[in-house]
Amino acid sequence: MELIINGSKRELQLESRTLAEVIDKLGLSGKPVVAEVDGEVLVAEQWPAFAVMPGMKIELVHFVGGG
Amino acid sequence: MGKESGLKERYSRQMLFAPIGEEGQRKLLESTVCIIGMGALGTVLANHMVRSGVGRVRMVDRDYVEPSNLQRQMLFDEADAAEALPKVVAARNKLQRINSEIELEAVFTDVTPANVLELIQDVDLVLDGTDNFQTRFLLNDACFSKRVPFVYGGAVSSRGMSAVFIPGVTPCLRCFIQSADAGGQTCDTVGVISPIVDIVASYQAVEALKYLSGAAEARRDSLLTLDIWHNQYYAMKLGKPREACPCCGLKQYPALREEEATLLSLCGRDSIQISGHEPFDLALWHQRLSPAVRNTKVNDYLLRATLPEGERLVLFADGRLLVQGTDDPARAKTLVARYIGS
Ligand SMILES: [Zn+2]
Numbered sequence: 001m002e003l004i005i006n007g008s009k010r011e012l013q014l015e016s017r018t019l020a021e022v023i024d025k026l027g028l029s030g031k032p033v034v035a036e037v038d039g040e041v042l043v044a045e046q047w048p049a050f051a052v053m054p055g056m057k058i059e060l061v062h063f064v065g066g067g
Numbered sequence: 068m069g070k071e072s073g074l075k076e077r078y079s080r081q082m083l084f085a086p087i088g089e090e091g092q093r094k095l096l097e098s099t100v101c102i103i104g105m106g107a108l109g110t111v112l113a114n115h116m117v118r119s120g121v122g123r124v125r126m127v128d129r130d131y132v133e134p135s136n137l138q139r140q141m142l143f144d145e146a147d148a149a150e151a152l153p154k155v156v157a158a159r160n161k162l163q164r165i166n167s168e169i170e171l172e173a174v175f176t177d178v179t180p181a182n183v184l185e186l187i188q189d190v191d192l193v194l195d196g197t198d199n200f201q202t203r204f205l206l207n208d209a210c211f212s213k214r215v216p217f218v219y220g221g222a223v224s225s226r227g228m229s230a231v232f233i234p235g236v237t238p239c240l241r242c243f244i245q246s247a248d249a250g251g252q253t254c255d256t257v258g259v260i261s262p263i264v265d266i267v268a269s270y271q272a273v274e275a276l277k278y279l280s281g282a283a284e285a286r287r288d289s290l291l292t293l294d295i296w297h298n299q300y301y302a303m304k305l306g307k308p309r310e311a312c313p314c315c316g317l318k319q320y321p322a323l324r325e326e327e328a329t330l331l332s333l334c335g336r337d338s339i340q341i342s343g344h345e346p347f348d349l350a351l352w353h354q355r356l357s358p359a360v361r362n363t364k365v366n367d368y369l370l371r372a373t374l375p376e377g378e379r380l381v382l383f384a385d386g387r388l389l390v391q392g393t394d395d396p397a398r399a400k401t402l403v404a405r406y407i408g409s
Contacts, residue, residue: 006301032200032244034290034303041306044245061292061303063244066223066254067108067198067264 004057020047022058032063074168078120091280092120098279099123101190103178103206105154106130107259108220109196110142111268112275116194117162119276123170124162127186128154128196129177129340129387131369139261153368175368177342177387178202180323183209192216192275196268198254200246201322207232207240208320216278220271224257225296227267230305231274231286234315242309243290263295337392339399344386344407352382356406378402 001014003022012025019042023029035042036059042050052058074096075082082092098121102112105128116124132140132147132154140154147157155173162171178186178197183205187193193210195218197203203219210217214234221228232239270291277285289302308315349370357363360372360380370382378392380402388407390399 006299030246032246034243036303039304041243041303043243043309045311059301059303061228061243061290061301063200064221064223064226064228064292065198065200065203066259067104067106067196067221067267 019050101125104196107264115272125172127174205322208322211314212320229270230290242312341388
């Protein structure tokens, strides 16, 4: 499925077609990440139930811990 | 020149900036902020607060100045590192010379569930200068339980982030993330360049100035993400507090309830901190350890020595111990048992 992730086109092989799977495929599961899909903020507990559609614009914001 | 005209001279350019003006400047002078963490972000934050004339600035940090800090921690110099001065003490010394009219409080301690509420008591705003999520969650929970605004900032590599969290108005850190796993991305593993630190801390500082000078309507209502090397910028709308949030919705403030860990690994720094010991008489321990160790350095705050095994041991007057050169808690415990006893 083709998705637009952080402004770039990405082709991902998905089975369950959920946001949780997208984030897992990108190696970000368990990391301090929040997603924004078409302007809606989605936190980790919402990802398994959120279905992704081709062409969706997904912004993944990875929180920065240093300082 | 009277004190009033002296103030006018010092802050004249800031008061000419219409959104602050004389009224805003007066409010700044009557304000108190607490900066937790006096590393890269914290030193930039303190510099801005003190020069801008925020009346009272409390600085809290558990660490001392080392040569590797000098690349980006703007208030420290080679003499501070040679003296192994606590960062809060070195910062206070420098800031006093910059603005002697500000009340500066240097608190040399580790922030824990046991002391965090006291540290943020009576302050108008808390600025995040910490280097790990564990402490940030603790600050977030403490601030939201006491309804104190918390200005988050983080920087690593060339990436940075900042947001203003206001209890009852905006979401908090826990509204967005639950995990404290930084995935190995810390300043001690992937490095950091100094411009991102200045930029992030300056974004935090300007939000503090807006809030404290009474310009609440000017607040930036987004979570800002930057990568200044790869030229990326993204501002995500903060939105509303989340009902299922352990702070905003459920009012549980989990980090305040955590048992204080006796062993704590400092994020990827190849060092282990052990707390819970009685306060150390540093002069006495200096005498005791001298025959066995080398390169000892002692000041009013700490005793540092290189062990024959290769690791470095740091004893703090308040009872904390640091074993540097290992990330293995068992190894740290062994060395502490060998030289300090239990
Ligand atoms: Zn929240």
